[in-house]
Each structure stands twice: as structure tokens, then as C-alpha cells.
Amino acid sequence: MTVExxxxxxxxxxxxxxxxxxLVASFVVILNETVMSVAIPVLQDSLGVLPSxxxxxxxxxxxxxAVVIPLTGYLIQRFGTRAMFVAAMTLFTLGTVIAxxxxxxxxxxxxxxxxxxxxxxxxxxxxxxxxxxxxxxRRGVMMGxxxxxxxxxxxxxxxxxxxILDHFSWRAIFYVVxxxxxxxxxxxxxxxxxxxxxxxxPMDVVSIPLAIFGFGGLVYGLAGIGxxxxxxxxxxxxIPLVVGAIALAAFVxxxxxxxxTDRALLDLRVFKSRAFTLSVIVMLAGMATMMGTFIVxxxxxxxxxxxxxxxxxxxxxxxxIVMGVASPLIGRIYDVRGPRPLVIPGTVxxxxxxxxxxxxxxxxxIWLLLAANLVLCLGLAATFTxxxxxxxxxVPPQLYSYxxxxxxxxxxxxxxxxxxxxxxxxxxxxxDRATSxxxxxxxxxxxxxxxxxxxxxxxxxxxxxxxxxxRPATTVDPQSPDRLDDPDDDKLAVG
Numbered sequence: 397m398t399v400e401x402x403x404x405x406x407x408x409x410x411x412x413x414x415x416x417x418x419l420v421a422s423f424v425v426i427l428n429e430t431v432m433s434v435a436i437p438v439l440q441d442s443l444g445v446l447p448s449x450x451x452x453x454x455x456x457x458x459x460x461x462a463v464v465i466p467l468t469g470y471l472i473q474r475f476g477t478r479a480m481f482v483a484a485m486t487l488f489t490l491g492t493v494i495a496x497x498x499x500x501x502x503x504x505x506x507x508x509x510x511x512x513x514x515x516x517x518x519x520x521x522x523x524x525x526x527x528x529x530x531x532x533x534r535r536g537v538m539m540g541x542x543x544x545x546x547x548x549x550x551x552x553x554x555x556x557x558x559x560i561l562d563h564f565s566w567r568a569i570f571y572v573v574x575x576x577x578x579x580x581x582x583x584x585x586x587x588x589x590x591x592x593x594x595x596x597x598p599m600d601v602v603s604i605p606l607a608i609f610g611f612g613g614l615v616y617g618l619a620g621i622g623x624x625x626x627x628x629x630x631x632x633x634x635i636p637l638v639v640g641a642i643a644l645a646a647f648v649x650x651x652x653x654x655x656x657t658d659r660a661l662l663d664l665r666v667f668k669s670r671a672f673t674l675s676v677i678v679m680l681a682g683m684a685t686m687m688g689t690f691i692v693x694x695x696x697x698x699x700x701x702x703x704x705x706x707x708x709x710x711x712x713x714x715x716x717i718v719m720g721v722a723s724p725l726i727g728r729i730y731d732v733r734g735p736r737p738l739v740i741p742g743t744v745x746x747x748x749x750x751x752x753x754x755x756x757x758x759x760x761x762i763w764l765l766l767a768a769n770l771v772l773c774l775g776l777a778a779t780f781t782x783x784x785x786x787x788x789x790x791v792p793p794q795l796y797s798y799x800x801x802x803x804x805x806x807x808x809x810x811x812x813x814x815x816x817x818x819x820x821x822x823x824x825x826x827x828d829r830a831t832s833x834x835x836x837x838x839x840x841x842x843x844x845x846x847x848x849x850x851x852x853x854x855x856x857x858x859x860x861x862x863x864x865x866x867r868p869a870t871t872v873d874p875q876s877p878d879r880l881d882d883p884d885d886d887k888l889a890v891g
Contacts, residue, residue, distance in 0.1 A: 410589065411529045414477070415538070417584045418522045421481070423545045424576055425488050425515040428457065428508075431553040431573075435566050436691075437698045438705065442566065443501045453508055454691060455615065455815050460512035461519070462611045462808040466662040468520040469801035470599055476590040477525060480517055485581035488514030492577055496570035507570075516808075519546075520800035527788050527796040533731060539785040540727025543777060548720040550686070554694055555716075558709025600654055603661040606647035611809055613640020618816035662805070663798040666791045671866065672799065675787030676806055678739070678861045682746060682779050683807045684814030685851050685858075689772060692818045693753070693765055696844045700758055700837045711765045715773030722777045727785070734867040735782035742782075743862035745775025747855025753848040758837045779862070786867060821847045 436450040443450075472480055491510030498504035522542060530538045560568045617637030654660040667673050690712060697708040726738055749772030756764065784803065791799045826843035830836055 413587050414589060415522075415526060415529065417580075417587045418481070418518070418525055419541060419545055421485060421580045421584055422518050422522045422542075423549050424573065424580055425484070425511070425518050426545060426549040427553050427556070428492075428511055428515065428573065431557045431569055435557050435561060435569065435705075437695065438561055438566055439501070443504075445501055449501075452505060454687075456505055457508050457512045457515075458687070458808045458811045458815065459612060459615045460509045461516040462615070462805055463608050464513055464516035465520060465801050465805040465808060466607050467599075467604070467801075468517055468804070469663065469798040470661055471517070472521060472524055472797045474599070477521065478585075478588045478590050480521055481588045482581070482585050484514040484517035484521065485577065485584060486514070487511070487517075489574065489577040489581055492570050492574045496567050496574060498567075516804070519804040520797065523784070523788065523800035523803065524797045527800070528793070532789060535789060536727040536730035536781070536785050537724060538727065539730075540724040540781045542784065543723040543727070543781040544720045546780065548716045548723075550690060550716075552713065552716050554690065554711070555706075555709035555713040558705040558707070561705040598659070600650070600659060600661045603647060603650055603654075606643050606650065607661075608643075610640055610644030610647045611805075613637065613643060615809065615813060615816055616640070618813060618820060660798075662801055663795055664802075666795050666799045666802055669787075669790040671790040672787040674861065674864055675783040675790075676803060678743070678858060678865070679780060679783050679787075679803070680806055680810040681854055681858050681861070682743075682776055683810040684817070685746060685750060685854060686772070686776055686814070687811035688814035688818030688847070688851065689750075689753070689769075691815050692822060692844060692847055693769065695822075696756065696840065697762070697765060700840050700844075701760065701762065703762065707762065711762065711769055714766055715769040718770055719773045719777040722774060723781050726778055726781045730782045730785055735786050735865050736867075738778045738782045739862045739865045740859075742775045742778030743855070743858040745771050746779065746858055747775075747852060749773075749775060750848050750851035750855045754845050754852060756841060756844055756848075758841050779858075783865070786865070818847050818851075821850060 436453065439445060439450050439453070468480075475483075488511050491507045491512075491514065494510060495504055495507035498507055522545075526538050526542065527535070556572075557566075557569050560566075560572065613636040617633045617635070617640060648664065651660045651662050651664050655663045655665055693711060694708045697703045697711060698705070729738060749768050749770075752764070752768040752771060787803065788796065788799050822840070822843035824843075825846045826836075826839045829839035829842045834842070
């Protein structure tokens with residue numbers, strides 16, 4: 397078969413418009429993943445909720461994304477890029493408006509779920525479009541731009557919300573975002589066009605509840621451990637954990653059967669690529685560390701160091717700026733040198749940032765938190781960009797949407813698990829210490845130290861996994877989803 401190539405190194409103005417619009421829209425929606433982190437202590441007082449309950453404003457957001465993203469591989473192929481963009485931004489805008497006028501915690505939580513429905517569609521839509529339009533030799537740079545969105549937006553969220561909370565009500569967070577989301581919807585509806593192939597395959601409705609109970613049960617169970625410690629858990633945590641594990645196993649088994657006839661809701665043949673599988677594992681550990689840190693550090697700053705909301709938000713801002721500046725450069729390095737010169741030092745920096753935070757005390761300076769966050773964020777930038785590029789480039793084009801859906805799903809599960817795990821560990825240790833007669837600030841500090849000892853151990857695992865990362869020397873067969881990298885690729889691998 398003859399394949400026609402036209403200007404392989406250049407993107408048309410139309411292609412750039414599509415990618416640029418998706419990047420802006422993605423930045424806006426991802427910002428909401430952490431915009432509540434600084435607001436949680438404020439909401440505790442305003443709405444009368446415990447920390448383990450308030451963290452659901454972030455955890456439920458990520459959990460919803462983890463449940464919905466598996467559907468997006470199918471939805472993008474079935475309905476096209478433009479329709480999915482309009483659906484995503486409409487849902488996100490609607491959720492933002494409801495949040496702004498929410499009378500209580502329950503409605504606010506529901507609004508966050510609606511926001512997350514839109515965000516869930518946007519992430520794989522962006523990655524699939526980039527993989528479809530951008531030639532392989534320029535994907536590192538473009539993935540660097542995506543890394544700016546995925547990494548900087550969550551880092552900027554606490555700063556934005558901190559400034560707003562110092563001057564206005566928590567509702568103003570959503571008043572600011574709503575018109576931006578609406579404008580993006582209007583502009584994108586006219587600028588976005590369909591890209592890639594369309595499919596008419598029917599949706600497997602059995603897989604949907606399996607995904608909901610699988611991913612939902614695991615994260616709900618983890619969050620329930622923290623609530624159980626505080627005596628506020630209506631359901632024993634082990635019940636949703638068991639239900640989640642069983643449902644997830646059934647979901648995976650069903651996808652393996654359905655993908656034989658190309659009817660899977662989430663095609664798992666992407667995992668035939670060892671480069672993809674390893675990249676995903678390392679990204680999961682990094683995402684869990686990032687999201688857990690972005691929740692625990694602001695909580696420590698406000699409850700122990702007694703910083704106001706704005707100064708607390710500023711802790712994450714320098715790291716976000718560093719990631720924004722570094723990610724495109726890292727993408728260029730990847731295009732020339734491959735993943736290893738980036739991933740290995742990146743994982744070392746992630747581990748170092750976590751271990752620095754194990755030294756916090758009730759008298760710690762804000763500069764210690766800033767320094768640790770800078771180190772952590774630089775490590776995340778050096779890790780995420782090459783791993784996303786390597787992983788998605790290792791699967792054939794017809795599986796791009798499924799690869800994007802897998803990456804997006806598991807990133808959100810990891811983020812939700814990281815948030816729930818960090819909060820749970822902190823709550824368990826702090827409660828135990830306070831019960832033993834230790835002052836509350838010191839008890840919280842002991843909990844935070846323990847959290848980052850766990851994160852530091854996870855960082856060591858990341859370093860070991862980073863040493864295994866290779867760029868496959870062979871090229872993926874674009875015609876067959878079953879032909880990925882050869883079992884002996886590592887013998888030919890290059891850094």
C-alpha cells in the first residue's frame with residue numbers, strides 16, 4: 397500500500413488551530429482538579445465538614461474522570477472530535493454555574509461531578525488529536541505543551557483559589573471560571589473540526605457498570621478508611637474495596653474477550669507494548685505523588701504554619717512556573733535524545749522532593765515547602781513528557797484513542813488513590829498522636845512526615861523503574877493492533 401506524505405514536518409494552520417483550542421480548553425478544565433485544595437479548610441468552617449469529607453470535592457472529581465475516561469476511546473471514534481468537544485465544554489460550563497450557586501455541600505459535590513464529566517472527555521480528546529495530527533519526530537515538543545497543561549494547571553489552582561478566598565467568598569472561584577469556560581465553548585464550537593477515523597461499533601453496555609463499580613469501589617474504600625478513623629464512615633471500608641476489586645477484574649476480563657472482535661469499550665491490546673506498560677506504571681506512581689502532595693502540603697501550611705489561603709497557594713506557583721518553562725524544552729530533548737536522559741534524573745528529583753518534606757516541623761519555614769515543591773515539580777516535568785510521548789508512540793494509530801483513554805483513566809485513578817492514601821495516612825497518624833496527648837499541630841506534623849516517608853519510598857521505586865525505560869528501536873506496524881514492539885526489542889533499544 398502506498399502512503400502519501402505531504403509536508404511531514406509541518407502542521408497546517410487548521411491543525412494548529414484545533415490543537416491550540418484543545419490545549420486552552422484542557423487548561424481551563426484541569427485547573428479545577430486542584431482549585432479546591434486550598435478551599436477545603438475554608439469549606440470545613442463554612443459548610444461544617446470534616447477533612448476526610450471535604451477532600452471528596454477533589455477525590456470525587458478525579459474519581460468521576462476515572463470512571464468516564466474509559467468510555468472516551470469509543471466515544472471519540474463514534475461521534476467525532478467536534479461533537480465530543482461541544483459535549484465536554486457544555487458539561488463543564490454547566491457544572492461550574494451550578495457550583496457557583498450551590499446552597500450546600502451536597503449540591504457543590506454534584507456540581508463538581510458534572511464538571512468532571514466534561515474534563516474526562518477533554519483529556520483523551522486532546523492526546524488522541526495530537527497523536528493523530530503530529531508527525532512522530534515532533535511529538536516530544538507537542539507532548540511538552542500538553543505536559544504544561546496537565547502539570548501547570550493543577551499547580552496554579554491553589555494559587556488562584558488562595559487569592560480569591562483571601563478577598564471573596566469561595567463561590568467566586570466558580571464565578572471567575574464560568575465565563576472563561578463559556579467563551580471557550582463558543583470559540584471551540586466554530587474552530588474545532590473532526591480528525592481521525594470514525595467507527596460505528598456498538599457500545600458494550602455491560603462494561604459501563606463494571607467500570608463504575610471497579611474504579612469507584614477501590615477509591616471509595618480508600619477514602620473510607622480515613623472517615624472510619626474519625627468515626628464518620630457509614631460503610632466499612634473493606635466492602636467497597638472488595639466490590640471494586642471484583643468488578644475491576646470482571647471489567648478487564650470482558651475487555652480481553654471483546655477486543656478479539658474489536659468490540660471492547662477499552663481495548664487493552666495497548667498493553668502488548670512493554671514501552672507503553674512501563675511508561676504507564678511510572679506515570680501512575682508520579683501522579684499519585686503529585687496529587688497527594690498538592691493536597692497535604694496546603695493543609696499542613698494552613699493548619700500547622702497558620703498561613704492564609706493566598707500564601708498557601710503561592711507555595712505551588714513557582715513549581716508550576718518551572719514546569720511550564722521546562723516542559724517544552726524537555727520535549728525537544730526527547731525528540732533528539734530519547735527518554736532515558738530525562739526520566740532517570742526526573743525520578744531522582746521526585747524522590748528527593750518527597751524526602752525533603754519528611755523534615756517538616758511545626759516551626760518550618762515556607763521556603764522549605766517552596767524548595768521541596770520546586771524539586772518535585774521539576775522531576776515531574778522531566779518524567780511525564782517523555783513517558784507520555786514514548787507510551788502513546790508505542791501503539792498503532794488505530795489504538796491511539798484507547799491508549800489515551802488508558803493513560804487518562806489510570807492517571808486519574810492514581811491521583812484519586814494518592815489523594816485518598818495521603819489523607820488517610822495523615823489522619824490515622826495524627827489522630828493516634830492526638831489521642832496520646834500530643835498537641836494538635838505536632839500531631840498533624842507527625843502525620844505529614846509519615847505521609848512523605850511513604851512518598852519517599854514510592855520515589856525510590858520510581859527510580860528503579862526509570863532505569864528500565866527504553867525507546868523501542870523497531871517501528872510499530874500501523875496496520876495491526878496486535879503487532880506492537882517485538883519481544884526482543886529491548887536487545888536493540890536505544891536511550
